[in-house]
Amino acid sequence: MKGNQLLISMLSIISIGLIVFNIYFYSELSSLQAAHESSSKTHLSHHDIIQAVDDRLASLKKRNAKAVLSRLEEQFQLANETTPDNRLIYGNPNAKITLQEYGDIECPYCRKMHGVIKQVVHHSQGVINWEFKHFPLGIHNPVAAVEGQAIECIKASYNNRIAWIALDKFMMDTRGNGQGINDVPEYVRSFGLNGSLIGNCLASDDHQDKINQDYQDGQRLGISATPAVRIIDNTNAKTYLLGGYKTSEQLLQAIQRITWGG
Structure with a gap:
């Protein structure tokens, strides 16, 4: 019935x-x-x-897509429009602690941890920020590398805040494990961006050097899988590297370890 x-x-x-x-x-x-x-x-x-x-x-x-983008911008006010050295930073650029994530948009565990890191930053009251570094895994390429490039195209064409909106949406909407998102230019139009502009940027291979540099930086740190979070105390340059998915409690415990020796 x-x-x-x-x-x-x-x-x-x-x-x-x-x-x-x-x-x-x-x-x-x-x-x-x-x-x-x-x-x-x-x-x-x-x-x-x-x-x-x-x-x-x-x-x-x-017009509806533009309205969606306007609402999303209100939700991402913690991401400044501009950042030092044009880095992809969420939160206070001058925060005491940086959670430097080496991530792959196609990685299911990165997707799972995405909300965790965001929650930690939101509750830190400006003490912690989050920097995303691209580490597209070979098993997820070429899709993961192209998606990383798309984020950098969006950052260059718009600003850091819009790039974080796009990163968040890509993470949530991708089919994952290298399957990606169908038609990236059309997809970004759905939340108010210029699909032709981003499509042309992708076709030009702009920002591939940035993706490659991030990946090489991660390799030098000994990273081979994602997610990996390098915790940096910006007051004394001490660092601590965490590999794999971590809960908010585990992240906070690691932060205490390098800041207070707890």
Whole structure:
């Protein structure tokens, strides 16, 4: 009985959605036809009407995506628009502690730890910041490297805050393990970015040197898997390297170890 009620409710919602769309579609047709008749006293061709409606719908979709980006920016105020040395930093750039993560967007454990690090930074009241370094694993390439490049393209084309929004969304929406996100330029359009701009940047191979440099830096530290977090005390340059997924409690214990010797 409950299943039937659920089905009826779903069908009702779908029907209402179709009715709303039809009302919008036909109102667009009517307004376009009226505007044309008032100016030229001639009728639009069927093709012209459909094209005009498609343009209106595309414009509406673009406005909605811009609204999504505006709401996301409000949620990422901890990420400054600019950062020292153009680093990918979330949180106070002058924080006492830096959690320098070497991550792979395609890595499921990086995805799991992404929210953990973010929570630690949010609760630190400016004491801890988070720097993301690209470490695309061979088993996840070429997708992981391309996604890392896309983040750097977004940072260069927009700013650090928008790059963090994109990094967060990529982490959450990728299918993972090298499967990636279908059509990156179209995907970034969904949250208000210029897909053509990012697509051209990817095609030009810009920022590949940055990805390679991050990867080589990680290798010199002895990193071979992700996630890996290098905890840096910026007051005395002491560091501590953690490998693998860690809980917020484990991260805080490690921070105490290098700051207070606990």
